[in-house]
Amino acid sequence: MKIKAEYIWVDGSEPTRKLRSKTRIVSDPDDLPEWGFDGSSTGQAPGNSSDCALRPVRVVPDPIRGEPHLLVLCEVYDANGTVHPTNTRALLRDTAARFADQEPWFGIEQEYTMFRRGRPLGWPENGYPAPQGPFYCGVGADEVFGRKLVEEHLDACLSAGLLIYGINAEVMPGQWEFQIGTGDPLLVADHLLFARYLLYRLGEKHEISITLFPKPVRGDWNGAGAHTNFSTRAMREEGGLAVIHEAIGKLEKRHQLHIENYGHGIEQRLTGLHETCDYRQFKYGASNRGASVRIPLGVTAEGRGYFEDRRPNANVDPYVVTRLMLETCCA
DSSP: OOOEEEEEEEOOOOOSOOEEEEEEEEEEETOOOOOOEEGTTTTSSSSGGGGEEEEEEEEOOOTTTOOOOOOEEEEETTSSBOOOOOOHHHHHHHHHTTTGGOOOOEEEEEEEEETHHHHHHHHEEESSOOOOSSSTTTSSTTOOOOOOHHHHHHHHHHHHTTOEEEEOOSSSTTTEEEEEEEHHHHHHHHHHHHHHHHHHHHHHHOEEEEEOOOOOOOOSSSSBBBEEEOOHHHHHHHTTHHHHHHHHHHHHHHHHHHTTTOOHHHHHSSOOSSSSSOTTTOOETTTTTTSSEEEOHHHHHHHHHEEEOOOBBOOOOOOHHHHHHHHHHHH
């Protein structure tokens, strides 16, 4: 039996890294070999020493090609077997193991914007749509654009066994969100990359391009984030609200470090407007979507649960945001 195994990895593009993939034909799904690629074409090696290695780390069914074909997420290594500098997953792997006893859980809300022929999907060719407001979780052809692709993506994620737990139209027309979680940091970050890959691939079919840029349209329009929900066992247990407040205090002390690593263009999105807190400030509050960190109202009432870091951009590296939150909150 011949199986199409789609090897997927994160490249070295700057300032925001991209997904790359290529197909390997294999006979045994339990014996996926390491594979090489030209790192000089992905920003990961010079031309005179361009070989890099792909090492499979997680496999799910390929819902686009169907059974028995596979999606294979890989880490990148140098030709000599050392971890490549762009391999942020390896850093998270070590950090997650260090704090595994605290049972950290993550959920990431991935916002994105659909474009066709250089304009957000559904926008008129000349001018702008009506002011944002009715588009959030909207219903109807005059308020919602791209639902066919969104539903197809949801079905694909479910068929692949990903931890997707919801979708919704966002505040700006042509903008949507899906949520991945809840689970351990490596699993959630891996599944987010699989979900991004499937969205890009299905977009090809519909001739729709997907951007994770944090401010896809300048002006009075919402940006695109990747709000990150986080908890530890102690936060979820009785008296956990005090542990949540302690963790938020730690986040405030390292605010600048997080801002610097939460995605390129963050100053364009975190302006203090459009449900954001200015990137130069740190604020938190219950049910406050204008804060850096929000404590959901139900968590305050229950006295335990989780909190939401609203600062990460849509283009954030999921391995970086989860690693930083572990290092800051759990250490």
